[in-house]
Amino acid sequence: MRDITPPKNNGQFGKFPEGLKIISHCPVCHFNYNPAEVRILEELDNAQLIHIKCKNCQSAIVAMISINSIGISSVGLVTDLDENEIQNFREMSEISGDDVISVYQTLQNSKEGMLA
Ligand SMILES: [Zn+2]
Secondary structure, three states: OOOOEOOOOOOOOOOOHHHHHHOOEOOOOOOEOOHHHEEEEEEOOOEEEEEEEOOOOOOEEEEEEEEOOOOEEEEEEEEOOOHHHHHHHHHOOOOOHHHHHHHHHHHHHHHHHHHO
């Protein structure tokens, strides 16, 4: 298991300048991103989790960029979360099947309560 280094939110793209070429423009409005607006949420040895907000249309993407022996790859998605919200979700524990059943049972009970 690798150590997770703390994120460096310094606005630099660090050792992944090639990664930014993959995600050089907004997927929504095609406005070119300014590299200074990339926020690095987490940095590992060969991967970075980044967040970019488009100045033009205010949509944001969160992307994981990784480098391995094959090359550079990225997986990204359009989001309406800002970087603080993403950090909050990352710290939350996973939702288990038991959690889902518990919510379902609570809803069922409250429904029966309303009908009674
Ligand atoms: Zn845009």
